[in-house]
Amino acid sequence: MIDLANILGFFSNAAAGGIAEAVSAFSYLPTDIITQRLQVHAKRNFHRSMHNATALNIVRHIYMTEGLSGFFRGFAPYIIVHGPGSAIWWASYEISKSLIFQLYSRAGLHIKPDGIYSGTDSLKLAACVVSGALAGAAGYVAVNPLEVAKTRLQLLEATKDADRSKLRAGFLNLLLEVYRNEGIRGLFKGIRPRLLIRVPVSSIAFVGYEYLKESSIRL
Amino acid sequence: MVVWLISWAHSGLFRGFAINTLGHFPGQFLYYSAYEYSNQRLRSLIPDNIGPNSSRALGILQVID
Numbered sequence: 001m002i003d004l005a006n007i008l009g010f011f012s013n014a015a016a017g018g019i020a021e022a023v024s025a026f027s028y029l030p031t032d033i034i035t036q037r038l039q040v041h042a043k044r045n046f047h048r049s050m051h052n053a054t055a056l057n058i059v060r061h062i063y064m065t066e067g068l069s070g071f072f073r074g075f076a077p078y079i080i081v082h083g084p085g086s087a088i089w090w091a092s093y094e095i096s097k098s099l100i101f102q103l104y105s106r107a108g109l110h111i112k113p114d115g116i117y118s119g120t121d122s123l124k125l126a127a128c129v130v131s132g133a134l135a136g137a138a139g140y141v142a143v144n145p146l147e148v149a150k151t152r153l154q155l156l157e158a159t160k161d162a163d164r165s166k167l168r169a170g171f172l173n174l175l176l177e178v179y180r181n182e183g184i185r186g187l188f189k190g191i192r193p194r195l196l197i198r199v200p201v202s203s204i205a206f207v208g209y210e211y212l213k214e215s216s217i218r219l
Numbered sequence: 220m221v222v223w224l225i226s227w228a229h230s231g232l233f234r235g236f237a238i239n240t241l242g243h244f245p246g247q248f249l250y251y252s253a254y255e256y257s258n259q260r261l262r263s264l265i266p267d268n269i270g271p272n273s274s275r276a277l278g279i280l281q282v283i284d
Contacts, residue, residue, distance in 0.1 A: 009262060011261075012265065023250070038238065
């Protein structure tokens with residue numbers, strides 16, 4: 001049974017997941033922006049002044065034309081899309097793990113208190129792998145509609161003859177438009193390949209996280 | 220040969236790989252550190268008298284006994 005303390009604990013996991021995403025965005029966003037521009041410049045030469053599109057040239061160009069804020073473009077949409085995903089990811093991982101542990105204890109299986117991940121406690125490792133996969137699925141299914149809207153918005157921005165009114169209407173309106181025109185299916189486009197990649201990655205990430213956490217506690 | 224292979228990969232499918240990795244290493248560190256820190260802080264706000272094993276619940280059981 002899950003009691004009130006556990007439920008508050010899951011809320012804490014979710015909130016911490018959202019906070020973590022916002023903090024790490026300060027590192028991810030600038031390099032994401034530079035990477036995207038590097039990849040775009042490889043095909044098209046948007047800035048004729050930039051003869052050689054190296055990372056350093058792009059950094060210089062962004063700083064000269066947009067200032068420091070240029071490295072953090074799209075911070076709000078990034079948080080809107082990835083914040084809830086991270087919150088759901090962590091909370092569903094902890095919920096699933098605690099439910100599996102309860103099933104273990106009901107079945108009379110005991111997890112070693114010092115829970116070593118080096119193969120001696122395969123029960124804990126199995127719980128971690130399964131919970132990681134479930135969390136990956138839950139997180140990415142919940143966030144897929146937001147990802148669809150974000151991708152469409154980015155595509156619109158990149159199109160020269162884009163309908164500017166759609167761009168001005170913003171993220172939420174685009175989300176509603178996708179739902180109106182294509183229904184629920186439209187909001188979950190691309191979910192299969194995304195899950196195919198993200199579910200195993202989520203499992204591996206949690207196994208690594210738990211292993212490193214236990215190792216660092218023991219130090 | 221190796222240099223050619225690296226430069227070919229970097230200019231094609233792996234364009235931006237180095238700079239992306241440069242952001243993802245500190246990004247991952249920040250992400251998990253921020254998670255651990257904020258989760259611990261938030262959990263410390265949860266009062267310890269609301270679980271089944273809490274001091275309050277155990278106190279009630281002692282009274283019933």
